[in-house]
Amino acid sequence: MKKHHNNPDSCTACTVCIANCPVTAATRKFRGPKMVGPTLERMRLSQDDIEPSLEYCSNCKNCDMSCPSGVPISTLNMLARAKYFKNRKRSLRDWILSHGEKMAKLSAATPGMANFGMKMSRGILKKIGISDKAPLPAYASKSFIKLFKNLKQTSYPDKVVFYPGCFINYNDPQVGMDFVAVMQANKLEVIVEEGFVCCGSPLVVNGFLDEAEENAKQNVQILKKWTDKGYPVITCCTSCGLMLKQEYQELFHIEGVAEYAKQLYDADEFLLDLHDQGRLNTNFGTLNEKYMYHAPCHLRAQGMGLPGVELLALIPGLDVQDADAGCCGISGNYGFKDDKYDISMEIGSGLFKAIKDSGRDTVVSECGTCRLQIGHGANVKTLHPLTLVRKSYEAYHK
Amino acid sequence: MREYDIVVIGGGLAGLMAAAAATKRGKKVTLLSLGSGTLTIGGGIVDVMGYLEGGIPAATPSAGLLQVGDGHPYKKIGRPAIEESIRFFKEICEQEGYSYIGNLDKTQWIPTAAGTLKPTCLVPKTMDTTELKKADKVTVLGFDALKDFYPSLIAKNFKKIPAFAQKEYEVVMVDPKLSEGRDVTALDVARWLDTEEGLASCIEKMRNVIDSGSVVIIPPVLGTRPDYAVKEKLEKALGCHFVETASVPPSITGLRLRTMLVRYLKKNGVRIVEQAIVAKSIVEDGKCVAVITEGVDRERTYHAKSFILANGGFYGGGLLAEPGKVIEPIFNLPVEAPTDHELWANYSLFSSEAQPFAKLGLDVDEKMRPLDADGKVLLNNVFVAGRNLRGYDFSFEKSGNGVAIASGYQAAMSV
Amino acid sequence: MQKTTVVVIGGGATGVGILRDLCMRGVDAILLEQQDLAYGTSSRYHGLLHSGGRYAVKDAEAGKECIEENTILRKIGRHCVEQTEGFFARTHLDDEAFEGKWVEACAKVGIPTIPISVEEALRLEPNLSPKIKSVYRVPDAAIDGFRMVWQNVASARKYGGRVLTYTTVIGIEQSNNQVVGIKVRNTLTGEVSDIACDFIVSAAGSWAGEIAALAGINVNVQPDRGTLIAFNHRITSRIVNRLRPASDGDIFVPHGSITILGTTSASVNKPDDTVPNAKEVVELLNIGEALFEDIRSYRMLRAFAGTRPLYSADPNATGRGASRGFVTLDHAHDGLKGFVSVVGGKFTTYRLMAEKVTDLVCGYLNVKTPCRTAVENLVEDTSPALMAKARLYFPAYGAELAASRLGSEGLEKVIARIQEKPEKRQLLCECENVTMAEVEEAAADSTSYMISDVRRKTRMGMGTCQGAFCTFRSVGAVDANGLSWGKDTNVLFKEFLQGRWKGIRPILWGNVMREMELTRGIYEGTLNINGAIDNEGI
Numbered sequence A: 001m002k003k004h005h006n007n008p009d010s011c012t013a014c015t016v017c018i019a020n021c022p023v024t025a026a027t028r029k030f031r032g033p034k035m036v037g038p039t040l041e042r043m044r045l046s047q048d049d050i051e052p053s054l055e056y057c058s059n060c061k062n063c064d065m066s067c068p069s070g071v072p073i074s075t076l077n078m079l080a081r082a083k084y085f086k087n088r089k090r091s092l093r094d095w096i097l098s099h100g101e102k103m104a105k106l107s108a109a110t111p112g113m114a115n116f117g118m119k120m121s122r123g124i125l126k127k128i129g130i131s132d133k134a135p136l137p138a139y140a141s142k143s144f145i146k147l148f149k150n151l152k153q154t155s156y157p158d159k160v161v162f163y164p165g166c167f168i169n170y171n172d173p174q175v176g177m178d179f180v181a182v183m184q185a186n187k188l189e190v191i192v193e194e195g196f197v198c199c200g201s202p203l204v205v206n207g208f209l210d211e212a213e214e215n216a217k218q219n220v221q222i223l224k225k226w227t228d229k230g231y232p233v234i235t236c237c238t239s240c241g242l243m244l245k246q247e248y249q250e251l252f253h254i255e256g257v258a259e260y261a262k263q264l265y266d267a268d269e270f271l272l273d274l275h276d277q278g279r280l281n282t283n284f285g286t287l288n289e290k291y292m293y294h295a296p297c298h299l300r301a302q303g304m305g306l307p308g309v310e311l312l313a314l315i316p317g318l319d320v321q322d323a324d325a326g327c328c329g330i331s332g333n334y335g336f337k338d339d340k341y342d343i344s345m346e347i348g349s350g351l352f353k354a355i356k357d358s359g360r361d362t363v364v365s366e367c368g369t370c371r372l373q374i375g376h377g378a379n380v381k382t383l384h385p386l387t388l389v390r391k392s393y394e395a396y397h398k
Numbered sequence B: 001m002r003e004y005d006i007v008v009i010g011g012g013l014a015g016l017m018a019a020a021a022a023t024k025r026g027k028k029v030t031l032l033s034l035g036s037g038t039l040t041i042g043g044g045i046v047d048v049m050g051y052l053e054g055g056i057p058a059a060t061p062s063a064g065l066l067q068v069g070d071g072h073p074y075k076k077i078g079r080p081a082i083e084e085s086i087r088f089f090k091e092i093c094e095q096e097g098y099s100y101i102g103n104l105d106k107t108q109w110i111p112t113a114a115g116t117l118k119p120t121c122l123v124p125k126t127m128d129t130t131e132l133k134k135a136d137k138v139t140v141l142g143f144d145a146l147k148d149f150y151p152s153l154i155a156k157n158f159k160k161i162p163a164f165a166q167k168e169y170e171v172v173m174v175d176p177k178l179s180e181g182r183d184v185t186a187l188d189v190a191r192w193l194d195t196e197e198g199l200a201s202c203i204e205k206m207r208n209v210i211d212s213g214s215v216v217i218i219p220p221v222l223g224t225r226p227d228y229a230v231k232e233k234l235e236k237a238l239g240c241h242f243v244e245t246a247s248v249p250p251s252i253t254g255l256r257l258r259t260m261l262v263r264y265l266k267k268n269g270v271r272i273v274e275q276a277i278v279a280k281s282i283v284e285d286g287k288c289v290a291v292i293t294e295g296v297d298r299e300r301t302y303h304a305k306s307f308i309l310a311n312g313g314f315y316g317g318g319l320l321a322e323p324g325k326v327i328e329p330i331f332n333l334p335v336e337a338p339t340d341h342e343l344w345a346n347y348s349l350f351s352s353e354a355q356p357f358a359k360l361g362l363d364v365d366e367k368m369r370p371l372d373a374d375g376k377v378l379l380n381n382v383f384v385a386g387r388n389l390r391g392y393d394f395s396f397e398k399s400g401n402g403v404a405i406a407s408g409y410q411a412a413m414s415v
Numbered sequence C: 001m002q003k004t005t006v007v008v009i010g011g012g013a014t015g016v017g018i019l020r021d022l023c024m025r026g027v028d029a030i031l032l033e034q035q036d037l038a039y040g041t042s043s044r045y046h047g048l049l050h051s052g053g054r055y056a057v058k059d060a061e062a063g064k065e066c067i068e069e070n071t072i073l074r075k076i077g078r079h080c081v082e083q084t085e086g087f088f089a090r091t092h093l094d095d096e097a098f099e100g101k102w103v104e105a106c107a108k109v110g111i112p113t114i115p116i117s118v119e120e121a122l123r124l125e126p127n128l129s130p131k132i133k134s135v136y137r138v139p140d141a142a143i144d145g146f147r148m149v150w151q152n153v154a155s156a157r158k159y160g161g162r163v164l165t166y167t168t169v170i171g172i173e174q175s176n177n178q179v180v181g182i183k184v185r186n187t188l189t190g191e192v193s194d195i196a197c198d199f200i201v202s203a204a205g206s207w208a209g210e211i212a213a214l215a216g217i218n219v220n221v222q223p224d225r226g227t228l229i230a231f232n233h234r235i236t237s238r239i240v241n242r243l244r245p246a247s248d249g250d251i252f253v254p255h256g257s258i259t260i261l262g263t264t265s266a267s268v269n270k271p272d273d274t275v276p277n278a279k280e281v282v283e284l285l286n287i288g289e290a291l292f293e294d295i296r297s298y299r300m301l302r303a304f305a306g307t308r309p310l311y312s313a314d315p316n317a318t319g320r321g322a323s324r325g326f327v328t329l330d331h332a333h334d335g336l337k338g339f340v341s342v343v344g345g346k347f348t349t350y351r352l353m354a355e356k357v358t359d360l361v362c363g364y365l366n367v368k369t370p371c372r373t374a375v376e377n378l379v380e381d382t383s384p385a386l387m388a389k390a391r392l393y394f395p396a397y398g399a400e401l402a403a404s405r406l407g408s409e410g411l412e413k414v415i416a417r418i419q420e421k422p423e424k425r426q427l428l429c430e431c432e433n434v435t436m437a438e439v440e441e442a443a444a445d446s447t448s449y450m451i452s453d454v455r456r457k458t459r460m461g462m463g464t465c466q467g468a469f470c471t472f473r474s475v476g477a478v479d480a481n482g483l484s485w486g487k488d489t490n491v492l493f494k495e496f497l498q499g500r501w502k503g504i505r506p507i508l509w510g511n512v513m514r515e516m517e518l519t520r521g522i523y524e525g526t527l528n529i530n531g532a533i534d535n536e537g538i
């Protein structure tokens, strides 16, 4: 079979994906991955109709991970959703949630509307279908790009390109800054290209496939430009990473993705690779601290194991325990939706319980929205692994 | 360079058992897995040997082991290792609070959802048939709207089995009120019983239809977690004995077993890499140096001292069938198969003969190392386990998980 | 003893077409079928409602018949026909000179051919090989054999027609060179009985020679086996013919959720020599590759074969050389009055064949009513109100399919079942979207005796998993409904799965092999429906 051939043919109807889909476990309204994905795909190819429960799929990719047959189930779902929305009107809610980048730029340009999560009343948001309980992210006062511009880096011959993504850029720039510090500690200079746009992941899950493709085209061109020069590109956000290397290939027909994907790295994995080559700065200071770890689904889906856990294991004194309790439920902006909030919390309940039971008060995870959800659901602090790496480097020099 | 003692390829029962045995020996293990294996489909019932060639039931699993032909994996593994592997498996289950019952010296005939009995060796306690055998009166309990369970089918067919014919059968139904939303599978009912409210409401409903002291045959729905909490609470509240049947996928018993084994491995420090599609190997001087996974982004190389190839058969992906030939995709090991495709399969799907295609697979020595057509060891540090082995038709003889456990264990012990 | 005016032998398209025509003209008639309706070639075929393009060059008359009947069936049989249109595509391997000849021949018999650019063709059908050279659009369509047969029967029944399935004709009773009755055996019980009649029409397709022999008459029908492959999804939404002189493996026909590629052509001795083999399948794939490059990456569901009833006055002509036209043989010329055989032809022309035969029979019976089968629809359209209601009860993608299978009356009944027990809306066959209610309705029909009969009526078990899941559920449902034929459930399991196996065995590799390992794991490994049970040990 062609590698990215999105057809339902290898599904054997084995039902494994049904047993592994967190949304299926949380609500009986969803007909489940097998049915909505490959099974109905055969029908979609021959008939025009809609499966209403398609909207419940969160694109978390647990189905793909469990499938013994390599069926791109979640992608079939996303393509079907895009087809459904091709000639239909969209809700304001979905538009807002999928255009985080536009919203962020808008709020930066329009003083007084500085923080839609805070200033726009939650009551109004609730009216358009955004849950008033969900952990909406706040905008940082300065975006990562702004902070980065003001940062003086030491120049090194070896350079890496950083793809920050919307969440780090607008909501959690400190992770980006920690990343730069860690790279610098490894004698690497970071390049950030302003032309990068949102990876498109929130657009895809809300069915704005054409717009996502536009974004993809722009990103592909830039990514390709840098990797052609031999620079690795690094992300700290697992959903961006998955989108840029895998989903672009599955959803669109854009030349060049397979080529640059070879040099597109998750930050943790990149550091581990340095370690394998004996090039990692291992001047780690001792951190006598205890953390829980949560593996984002979109990291697990990438087939690289849990590099964050392995990386943190290099830090002396650090005790990081994998919660190993499945999906947190947020799936990007899924859990922000009023009609999905309860499902999202139900999905995360196992994880929240595991965290609470552990008695540890801080959870480490690569994904920004996972961190939001965990903070909200388990009432704990959250960190990106690189923040700890940076802290450890700094501890060494103290 | 990160190097592990052992890389296990495949996270089915064979791979999980191999990893478990290897960690027990103090080895550092990486498990490369793709999908979640056949366990959640096939189930957590451990068959060892039910039928001999010709369809004759083996007197006991251990008697059956002695009667298999030369090409059979059990013959290679040998009885002592098989016994140890079963003991080891039961030990893990015990330790994890989800113990299995049975032994090699007794065939357990367990009820199936088709109203037949099937011979097996080890089962979870939810399938204990001790009370069922003694009972004069049996209740078969179904759930409204559950489309994968037909209690009257079981009651009717049990009447035709001489040893079960004397019993009286009563069919009763419980309504789990799940008919809203998607179609109902055993998994939905099991998840309902996982919750406190579900369990309480179920007990209420069952009280109306079953008498205290009854023996009750039910679909495999006694919770999705690898423990006996649901069973014990139900039995205590109602004073009954419940017996789960073997049934169609999704398999709840397999889900429980898999959850338990994966948890055990993680606790014991096994690194598990999901979505790792092993595509190639690097072999130097008859030894495998590394295997390479193929991601959508790039290849990743995993170095180790030894490798356990447990990536399943045709279903799992360890063997690829093409017209007139079988390919082992990672090491390109030879698989003997008739070039005339007509010879692969019997004309009758069901008969007293095993299906030739089901016996296709890799030939190994007693240490589970792959052999060429002349019986020469091809790779010194690669050990094969599970359904990719040749010489047995697990469906026909009822031996799937038994071979997976024994060969996984043997592979890890041979490293 | 039952009595009727005309007995029609054969429950294929031709037979049911004749039954309907006779009944519509007011003639009392019974149809006899040795197995289930559409058991013969009428379900083991390609399902192409020919535009005639395939025959235009070699047999202009057949081409003309096709386009005329095509136009009629699209109208009267619209619930069995998918108006897909068709392509004729010339590949890089095909003779360019033939193209001009073909266009001209089509024009001559009135088959519209519209040339389109290769780019346009690839845009419409992205899976087509980019190597194709030229493409024409023609009014081909896909036609569902099962449905067509059932709907003819439903229509005939309204006019008083009777149908006896699992009734094998074993003798033709004559007196003074005149047919007086027919001897039959119940295929399931072996019971023998007689039916008195004045006239017998043999529409036994490839079996026509055997039927004629019962009366000591020689009819030279050479069964010619064609093997086809069903693919798991719709790889093309249009019929695609190869633009070359008719040959093996050059047509792809989309049907609902699947696509069928065929066919081969080989003389066989027996009409029911329909077991395909791996060699034929591999050959078909090799040829099919010219039109669809990725053909090997598409999953097959099964292979199946049917036998063409090729008639020839000349016993030496065989295969594609023999005529595919049809003849009506009035055996009065052979010395037996009241016996007619209709042989040869195509599915596309079944109605025309039926009309010709019925004209002949009516002539003898002195019935003057004209034929109306070309103008009266087979079944009435389902009303928009009923469709809207159906959508409330059927899952997505289910209502239209069910309506086209069931017709209004059947649809009402199935809806009533769901209204009574809402959980019956659940899918018994998830692959083909068949509800439990529909399966139960079909199973309760008086012509159902085994799960395969239900399959033919509903399409259950004909999708991706090929019975891996629905076999268990359907046996369970038959049992739960207390149907008389559900006594020995192990027989039901085995009958159905063996039927599926016949088509799987010749394609047992790739994903099909994987599915089979799963199916055996369930029925042999887990449910042990085959195993001996050791009573001593229990």
Ligand SMILES: Cc1cc2nc3c(=O)[nH]c(=O)nc-3n(C[C@H](O)[C@H](O)[C@H](O)COP(=O)(O)OP(=O)(O)OC[C@H]3O[C@@H](n4cnc5c(N)ncnc54)[C@H](O)[C@@H]3O)c2cc1C
Residues within 6 Å of the ligand: A068, B009, B010, B011, B012, B013, B014, B015, B032, B033, B034, B035, B036, B037, B038, B039, B041, B042, B043, B045, B046, B047, B048, B246, B249, B276, B277, B278, B279, B310, B311, B312, B313, B315, B316, B317, B318, B385, B386, B387, B388, B394, B398, B399, B400, B401, B402, B404, C517, C518, C519, C520, C521, C522, C525, C526
């Ligand atoms: C429906 C069904 C019912 C069954 N019922 C029973 C029963 O009741 N009792 C019983 O004893 N047995 C039963 N069996 C048989 C039993 O499940 C199997 O024989 C046994 O589990 C095989 O285990 P395995 O580990 O060898 O293979 P699998 O479980 O197939 O595992 C192979 C693993 O390797 C992975 N893999 C494959 N290729 C690669 C690759 N390239 N890279 C990385 N990973 C890879 C696969 O994804 C999979 O996770 C049943 C089987 C089926 C299908």
Ligand SMILES: Cc1cc2nc3c(=O)[nH]c(=O)nc-3n(C[C@H](O)[C@H](O)[C@H](O)COP(=O)(O)OP(=O)(O)OC[C@H]3O[C@@H](n4cnc5c(N)ncnc54)[C@H](O)[C@@H]3O)c2cc1C
Residues within 6 Å of the ligand: C009, C010, C011, C012, C013, C014, C015, C032, C033, C034, C035, C036, C037, C038, C039, C040, C041, C042, C043, C044, C045, C046, C047, C048, C049, C050, C167, C168, C169, C170, C203, C204, C205, C206, C207, C211, C224, C225, C226, C227, C228, C262, C263, C305, C306, C307, C308, C309, C344, C345, C346, C347, C348, C349
């Ligand atoms: C591979 C293949 C592909 C084809 N593709 C096409 C196509 O795409 N388009 C097209 O128009 N045509 C096609 N045809 C031709 C078409 O299928 C046949 O011409 C048509 O189906 C014949 O219908 P029938 O009713 O005459 O015969 P059948 O459908 O064979 O019916 C005869 C019936 O008689 C019954 N019978 C036999 N003996 C007895 C007895 N003793 N007692 C009672 N009943 C008996 C049989 O069981 C059978 O059901 C194809 C044929 C083949 C083989």
Ligand code: SF4
Residues within 6 Å of the ligand: A020, A021, A022, A023, A024, A032, A033, A056, A057, A058, A059, A060, A061, A062, A063, A064, A073, A074, A077
């Ligand atoms: S992507 Fe997640 S929510 Fe969607 S079907 Fe798959 S497992 Fe379920």
Ligand code: SF4
Residues within 6 Å of the ligand: A010, A011, A012, A013, A014, A015, A016, A017, A018, A033, A034, A038, A066, A067, A068, A069, A070, A071, A073
């Ligand atoms: S896990 Fe894969 S093969 Fe199994 S039902 Fe789901 S999509 Fe199909």
